[in-house]
Amino acid sequence: MSEKGISLLDGSQLLRPEPAFADKPVAAFRDYSVDDLDPVKKRVKDTYYAMHGNVTVEFVKQKRAKWLQFNHFKSTIKDALIRLNSLVDESDPDSELPNIVHAFQTAERIRLDHPDDDWFHLTGLIHDLGKVMAFYGEPQWCVVGDTFPVGCRWADSIVYGHDSFKDNRDTYNPKYNTPCGIYTPGCGVEALTMSWGHDEYLYRLLKHNRATIPEEGLFMIRYHSFYPWHAGGDYAHLAGTPRDEHIKQQVLKFNKYDLYSKSAAVPDIEALWPYYESLIDKYIPGVIEF
Known part of the structure; x- marks a missing residue:
């Protein structure tokens, strides 16, 4: 860890975009420095310390048993996304905007660079949709934030380092x-039991509801918050197969849009809905089970 509390192995700058991509310096993203007098930095730190203190192997088993029955509510994808208007991610040091704004920022930036890959646009739009768990009794610390495997040693590049796991019995x-x-x-990334959060939940939800988003999009959704692996360089002893490398490349393709599209510019969401509704109808139509 650095003197400012930022993991020196956090590799998010490896995903740095073209100079014109973001509206603030690349080094200013993912700033996890500790300053308890700064309300945003304190909120982010408190969220991660709560997560790291509580997310055990047994905790993940309990959350899987609870949420993977998909019996909490039924909704269209659009209506579920609209709920994110009321959610500001407490783990995010880069944005104070409602999560639905980030969803459209990500999708539109992907659409600009990959105009013909409509499934990729939709992946950008829905990638954080699993955060709706926060409206059903879950604290944000088990819904948002970076993910990591449980059941093995905590990696050095996990934000806030080993000290943040001092209260975790595992x-x-x-x-x-x-x-x-x-x-x-060498078991592979897909054999790992990940800390519970919006990534794994949405991936499982899409599979359960028979979404037709290509496998590459599902990889992006499932592992986009697994920064200690795809950016920090950890877990190569577990996830180093050719398939793992393919998955990682898809996640890296996605993550620069997820991370560096965060800005003060708010897309015209109402004007964009008709296009994205057409994609929802194409890849995951109707009322689905959450």
């Missing part, structure tokens, strides 16, 4: 605190 469990923990070397 930290002291010899079954879980080795480099491989419950996994075998």
Whole structure:
């Protein structure tokens, strides 16, 4: 960790965009420096410390059992997205705007660079939709933020470092605190049990509801918050197969749009809805089970 509390191994700058992509310096993104007098930085730190203190192997099992029954509510994708108008991500140091604004910022930036890949546009729009769990009794610390595997040693590049896991009982469990923990070397990223959050939930939800978004889009959704792997360089001893590399490249393709599209500019959401509704109708139509 640096003196400012930022993991020196955080690799998000490896995803740096073209100079004109963002409206603030690249180094200003993902600033996890500690300053308890700054309300945003304190909020972000508190969210991650709560997450890292509570997310154990058993906790993830409980959340999977609860949410993967998909019996909480039914909704169209559009109506679920509109709910994100009321959510500001407490783990995000880069934006104070409602999450639906970020959804359209991401989608529109992808659309600019990849005009023919309509599934990619939709992936950008819905990638954070799993955060609707926050409206059903879940604290944001188990819904938002970077993800990481449970059941093995915490990686050095996880934001706020090992100190943030000091209250997590798995930290002291010899079954879980080795480099491989419950996994075998080279098992692959898809064999890892990830910390519970919006990524895994949305991926499973789309599979459950038979969405026809291509596999590449599902990879982007499932692992876009797994920064310690795709940006920090950790977990190569577990996820280093050719398939893992393919998955990582899809996530890296997506993540510069997710991270660096955050800005003060707000898209004209009402004008954009007809286009994105057509994509919803194409890839995941109707009322679905959440």
